[in-house]
Amino acid sequence: MHEHDTDRAAAEPPRRRDPVYAAATRMLAFALAPVAALATPGRARHTACRWALAARFPAECLDGLTPDTRAAFEAARTRALWEHGVLLGLTSGYRDRATQTAIYLAEVRRWGSVAEARRWALPPEESRHVAGTAIDVRPTEGARWLERHGALHSLYRVYDNEWWHFEYRPGGRPPRLPDPGAATRGARGRPLFRRAETMAVLDLTCSAP
Numbered sequence: 001m002h003e004h005d006t007d008r009a010a011a012e013p014p015r016r017r018d019p020v021y022a023a024a025t026r027m028l029a030f031a032l033a034p035v036a037a038l039a040t041p042g043r044a045r046h047t048a049c050r051w052a053l054a055a056r057f058p059a060e061c062l063d064g065l066t067p068d069t070r071a072a073f074e075a076a077r078t079r080a081l082w083e084h085g086v087l088l089g090l091t092s093g094y095r096d097r098a099t100q101t102a103i104y105l106a107e108v109r110r111w112g113s114v115a116e117a118r119r120w121a122l123p124p125e126e127s128r129h130v131a132g133t134a135i136d137v138r139p140t141e142g143a144r145w146l147e148r149h150g151a152l153h154s155l156y157r158v159y160d161n162e163w164w165h166f167e168y169r170p171g172g173r174p175p176r177l178p179d180p181g182a183a184t185r186g187a188r189g190r191p192l193f194r195r196a197e198t199m200a201v202l203d204l205t206c207s208a209p
């Protein structure tokens with residue numbers, strides 16, 4: 001089960017233990033590099049980074065991302081670690097339709113409105129997590145690094161209200177939106193959805209087993 005976007009903070013305050021974790025992970029990657037060179041000649045830094053980050057973020061799961069998205073993310077985090085000493089972890093990548101539906105319906109229940117829910121989660125047919133081209137990253141420092149350096153890997157922050165959410169966009173930098181629902185809202189920011197539609201979704205929620 002993947003975690004999902006539960007953190008509403010505009011930016012997490014830096015935690016005192018993060019620099020310690022970063023230093024320990026850097027040291028581990030450095031120590032593993034000779035073995036990584038034997039295991040994967042020419043890819044020592046990449047492999048050592050992968051091993052060290054797996055130790056730091058044991059719960060993360062890169063499965064289900066498209067091969068290009070996964071390769072871009074792994075290249076970015078290798079560069080972040082070796083060039084800048086910054087850790088980049090994955091909170092949530094690919095989600096199946098059922099998981100995304102549950103996340104979306106939870107937001108509809110939470111806000112009592114489809115328009116408001118869409119500021120935080122999209123239904124599965126629109127979600128790039130379901131398409132395997134979106135990643136939620138951590139910690140805040142890693143997300144900041146990716147915002148600054150991600151373009152080289154076609155990874156871009158897309159939403160003002162989600163500092164953790166990045167998308168693989170090989171076509172170039174997408175327009176930055178206030179939130180996930182912004183693309184489908186009316187010109188003056190009014191929701192395109194009617195109350196009846198909200199109630200239909202809530203009915204669906206109530207009838208779910």
Ligand SMILES: [Zn+2]
Pocket residue numbers: 005129134135136164165166
């Ligand atoms: Zn996301």
